[in-house]
Amino acid sequence: MLRQQDVGHRIVVRRIVGIREGRPLFSDALGELVELSETHLTLATAQGQLRVPVAQVHRAKRVPPTRRPTAAAVVALERAADEAWPAPTRGRLGDWLLRSADGWTGRANSALPIGDPDRPLPAAVDAVERWYAEQGQPPMINMPLPLAAPVGAELDARGWGVRPPTLVQTTPLPVAEPADAAGEHAGTAGGQAGGWGSAVVELATAPSEEWLAIAAGRKGGLPEAARHVLTAVDQVRFAHVYADGTLVAVGRGTVTGQGRWLGLSLIEVLPVARRQGLARRVIHELAVWGVSSGATHAFLQVEQRNTAAVALYQRLGFTTHHTYLTRVAPVG
Numbered sequence: 053m054l055r056q057q058d059v060g061h062r063i064v065v066r067r068i069v070g071i072r073e074g075r076p077l078f079s080d081a082l083g084e085l086v087e088l089s090e091t092h093l094t095l096a097t098a099q100g101q102l103r104v105p106v107a108q109v110h111r112a113k114r115v116p117p118t119r120r121p122t123a124a125a126v127v128a129l130e131r132a133a134d135e136a137w138p139a140p141t142r143g144r145l146g147d148w149l150l151r152s153a154d155g156w157t158g159r160a161n162s163a164l165p166i167g168d169p170d171r172p173l174p175a176a177v178d179a180v181e182r183w184y185a186e187q188g189q190p191p192m193i194n195m196p197l198p199l200a201a202p203v204g205a206e207l208d209a210r211g212w213g214v215r216p217p218t219l220v221q222t223t224p225l226p227v228a229e230p231a232d233a234a235g236e237h238a239g240t241a242g243g244q245a246g247g248w249g250s251a252v253v254e255l256a257t258a259p260s261e262e263w264l265a266i267a268a269g270r271k272g273g274l275p276e277a278a279r280h281v282l283t284a285v286d287q288v289r290f291a292h293v294y295a296d297g298t299l300v301a302v303g304r305g306t307v308t309g310q311g312r313w314l315g316l317s318l319i320e321v322l323p324v325a326r327r328q329g330l331a332r333r334v335i336h337e338l339a340v341w342g343v344s345s346g347a348t349h350a351f352l353q354v355e356q357r358n359t360a361a362v363a364l365y366q367r368l369g370f371t372t373h374h375t376y377l378t379r380v381a382p383v384g
């Protein structure tokens with residue numbers, strides 16, 4: 053049967069889907085294990101997410117990866133993602149990164165355990181715990197899978213908690229044109245004269261105060277360090293979409309990783325303006341800017357349970373490159 057160490061790996065599950073003439077009927081599913089609980093397991097399959105009750109599982113096992121990125125590719129993308137979301141307070145443990153930003157977002161306030169920490173694993177985790185205690189913050193570790201799986205076993209033994217899985221998704225650039233998004237949805241938004249199709253995506257080198265207010269709403273406040281995280285990247289653009297003078301959609305694009313990677317973050321559309329193609333247009337404009345800046349690929353990080361965003365990115369051609377789990381030390 054499967055164990056927590058299998059999360060992030062490709063597995064095959066034979067499940068019982070019915071009984072005919074007293075015999076079980078089986079169906080096989082293949083995909084990446086994104087979550088394993090006592091009652092269910094969740095697979096990311098080529099057809100979408102599949103949640104299987106453990107009671108229905110006849111057999112389940114790991115299978116060799118197909119088209120899995122190399123460890124070097126995961127490391128390179130994780131480093132590009134770190135550059136794109138730079139924590140102002142940083143430390144190192146050998147190759148491992150230690151990051152702190154007034155607690156603003158998990159990514160900027162967690163250790164990144166890739167490479168060699170220059171000491172045995174238990175001593176490395178001790179050092180992470182000490183560093184975060186000095187910052188007055190709960191120790192967190194962001195674990196790209198399966199690269200950091202051995203670290204996971206050490207954290208399990210220490211009783212560290214785990215947050216829901218995040219998918220790191222990528223696509224080659226350019227992204228698909230939002231097929232006449234303006235025309236397709238124009239006039240269909242409830243109450244918005246002329247629809248949102250006429251709204252224009254503006255890319256600015258700095259976020260407006262309204263843009264920051266949306267970011268604050270989404271991420272729970274905006275400490276001083278957050279401005280650093282958002283703006284301290286050489287190549288960065290802030291997408292603003294106004295309709296009738298109101299900011300209705302935002303997004304952020306960065307180019308990092310020696311110019312290869314367009315990073316997309318804080319894609320957000322006000323509830324009243326959703327399903328009108330605005331997110332697609334924001335991403336398209338940021339992608340056009342990314343290409344003009346030399347980027348060849350785009351990446352983003354999305355919680356696997358964020359079904360709306362996962363559907364949006366799938367529609368745009370993004371696929372999962374790898375998964376990460378944020379681990380949090382037990383209180384006290």
Ligand SMILES: CC(C)(COP(=O)(O)OP(=O)(O)OC[C@H]1O[C@@H](n2cnc3c(N)ncnc32)[C@H](O)[C@@H]1OP(=O)(O)O)[C@@H](O)C(=O)NCCC(=O)NCCS
Nearest residue numbers: 319320321326327328329330331332354360361363364367
């Ligand atoms: C995710 C989000 C940005 C989508 O914005 P949007 O402007 O509504 O998306 P679009 O209208 O451009 O959608 C394009 C396609 O994505 C998919 N999609 C978007 N929202 C979806 C939803 N709620 N359910 C299923 N599919 C969805 C659909 O395929 C859609 O095309 P369609 O409307 O023709 O079916 C928006 O729901 C949002 O702001 N959510 C909260 C913030 C957030 O989660 N951001 C992402 C963080 S990674």
